[in-house]
Amino acid sequence: MTISNKLSKFVLVCGLAAASVGATSVMAKGDMHRGMNPQAGFLLSERGINKLQLTEAQQAQLKAIFAEQTTQMKALRGDKGSMKDNRIAYKEKMDALLATHAFDENAARELIKARQEKGEQFALIKMKSEHAIWQVLNAEQRESYQEIKKQLRKKGHKKGLHRVDGERNKAERTHS
Template structure:
């Protein structure tokens, strides 16, 4: 029984040291990064009112919900389906040739890969910029100035 108690105590102490080490690694501040209480990085330094914090949290939650909403997934799937039809047609032409055109096949594969990555990156950046803009509109002019200084040094 004493061994079990000692084991629990040592685990508890070890977890506290790990949390403290993590806080030191992140600039000495221990802050919550998940859950409903989390604010985007840097906003905790802007002296936000309770109403502003609530608005920002609502914007972040709405972004998380729309990220995988059925409408957005459906639209993405439809756009990809149209593009895949075009790629299949190009594949059919490749297969119909008497000789295999390796360069054309490599171009097709590279185009598919680039297009998928570029589209995903663009959609992600657009969504993030919309969210940042909505959050920025919640701030007072003074908070906006301070945020710009923190982010861009201006």
């Protein structure tokens, strides 16, 4: 084996080792609240618990609220297979609607209505959870939580994680 081959293998091994260490630290940080909504991730994190001075009873109540919300959302979404089937069915209906010689406004309205109803159900679940969270927090915690939410919205706004007048966010623009 030549020196350049040995050096190449050494560089490769070092690179893989560094990548695995970096991936492990990212996974250790992010996996705890993976799949949760950002609100749950914050409220159940050490930072959220400390900033709002949540009691253990409040933490348990919040965990139960978010667990229930997750269960309801998953039930509404269905499994990955049914989600894929729903997308395919929607696309087929849309394609059939667009392929007709004369535009069928009633069929279009039905397609839109079905999609909006599901969105309304998701919104209702989120609002119920928000209400339940509000009932768990005391007046001082509510005020602090509102302020934190404002700051997080501003932070997201600065990072380009918002939409203004239908404009795509920065991440989408760079990949287009």
